[in-house]
Amino acid sequence: MKNILKKTSLGIAHFLLRYGLGIVLIWLGIMKFRNSEADHIELAMTHTIIFKWLLKYITIYTFTLIIAWVQIIAGLFIMLKPASKRLAAWGGALAMIVFLAGILVFISSGIVWEAGYGFPELSRTGHSLLKDFILFGAAAWCWSDSL
Numbered sequence: 001m002k003n004i005l006k007k008t009s010l011g012i013a014h015f016l017l018r019y020g021l022g023i024v025l026i027w028l029g030i031m032k033f034r035n036s037e038a039d040h041i042e043l044a045m046t047h048t049i050i051f052k053w054l055l056k057y058i059t060i061y062t063f064t065l066i067i068a069w070v071q072i073i074a075g076l077f078i079m080l081k082p083a084s085k086r087l088a089a090w091g092g093a094l095a096m097i098v099f100l101a102g103i104l105v106f107i108s109s110g111i112v113w114e115a116g117y118g119f120p121e122l123s124r125t126g127h128s129l130l131k132d133f134i135l136f137g138a139a140a141w142c143w144s145d146s147l
Helices: 002-031 037-045 049-056 059-079 084-109 123-147
Strands: none
Touching: 002 059, 002 084, 002 123, 037 049, 037 059, 037 123, 049 059, 049 084, 059 084, 059 123, 084 123
16 A cells, blocks of 8 residues: 555656756746846846846847747646657756856855845845756756756
């Protein structure tokens, strides 16, 4: 009985992790088509040296559209594992890159902390970037599961 319960819950967990991540990526990608998302990303990028240089070569709206399409494609590829493990692995890798960028902004930018309070008070930007840690883990699992 315990073995059946373990296998069933593991199967449900894997399904929800893979397809939940795919839905989240597609949803986040679609949300990037709004100008307010570009403004939010610009605020985060201008406060970190890692990505600030990029704004010299590309507009924030173009960069946001690139992120949007990468997220949508990664989400679709991750959900295509039953049809193509190779595409699912590429989707996981793309998702890992997207979430790693968010983690780097979180680590390297002072904008994630609430002004006047510091650690551990997260700002609105900090709240939106915090999810990238767990989503990076989910993307890494999807990538490794698809190899």
